[in-house]
Amino acid sequence: MASSASPKITVIGLGYLGATHAAAMAELGFEVLGLDVVPEKIRLLEQGRAPMYEPGLDDLLGAHVAGVEGSSGRLRFTDSWAEIGDFGDVHFVCVNTPQKHGEYACDMSYVDSAMDSLAPHLTRPALVVGKSTVPVGSAERLAARIAELAPAGADAELAWNPEFLREGFAVQDTLHPDRLVAGVRSERAELLLREVYARPLAEGTPFVVTDFPTSELVKTSANSFLATKISFINAMAEVCEAAGGDVVKLAEAIGYDDRIGKKFLRAGIGFGGGCLPKDIRAFMARAGELGASEALTFLREVDSINMRRRAQMVELTRDAVGGTLLGKRVGVLGATFKPDSDDVRDSPALNVAGQLHLQGAQVTVYDPKGMANARAIFPTLGYADSALEAVRGADIVLHLTEWREFKELDPAALGEAVTRRHVLDGRNTLDPEVWRKAGWTFRALGRPTA
Structure with a gap:
């Protein structure tokens, strides 16, 4: 546990990242004050309830939010910047950095606004820690801005500590991270972050100390590598479809090579969510501004392959129902971009469902x-309200988000509800044999039809 002299923590921005980080800091023993500009979000959090679905987060909030029966009381919330400035020694900035409308570039307005709102209230030595995913070069600019606006001047320092949360595993990833990266300019900043993360460091979590640019590049590089791996196996699925190969067996075979590894080699309708697509586009945009655009031209193809998978699923559906979608009934299993989340931002599943609807399907x-x-x-x-009701009377069923619930469905029972036993597996997680034995025509991306 943290001692009574431990730094007091604030968390600015209480979305996926911020709400999880605030609860985790309280779990690590710190007094924490969270800030958000959305009153409804604060009201929910004050009841110990997360503003989104994230496994384990409600329990963690309930254990620490002040006013919740039986809690430690270490976690409170406010909308006051003055209170945040007065309270905190270490301020984590966790606000959103979405894609700009009509551009690839990152919208920094939320980060800039947070820094401009916080800095004038920094009257004593403080460490501001950026966690948001930002274009390389942002930290240097923001550090100068904070020093300019803060009454504490140079004693109001900035560090960059990128987040590596996976939605669905955010609590685990915060309390037991696979690595911690600290972009710092002083020994004081490094030591403060080591104190904040003392427990995971004691568990053996690697602590990588870098300069500002490297710390900013780590997150975008990691996401770009991951996106590339996913698009690679989806490109192989396209080749398998043309050649009559089986991408699942191909992925299994190459995954045994420890230089490649098995993870993220499952072909399907591609990646989505609030991070990967916008992060790789922002990375390309920033590389262009720096005069290094040629280094990342491959990411355009990664993005293109990814978007093509959605169109391919729509085409497969049209072909399967006889060449036209007009008036055809389609049951869609899945709306979120991944399982164990309620996030539908840039969801391939919802995008496919929307395209089918626009082309005349019910x-x-x-x-x-x-x-x-x-x-x-x-x-x-x-x-x-259920998978069974979604497929009732359907001419075709699409499996588009790999929830465990869908893997455990009984194809025979589902078959009684549909008009036609035809299923397209957009995630390659259903067992073809089980579905075919129950009388279904089964098709999956990158796999033989029989």
């Missing part, structure tokens, strides 16, 4: 956690 969607968010984006789609 589309009904079911997702275990993402229904409310999906409805908000695509209110014109049909929605059902």
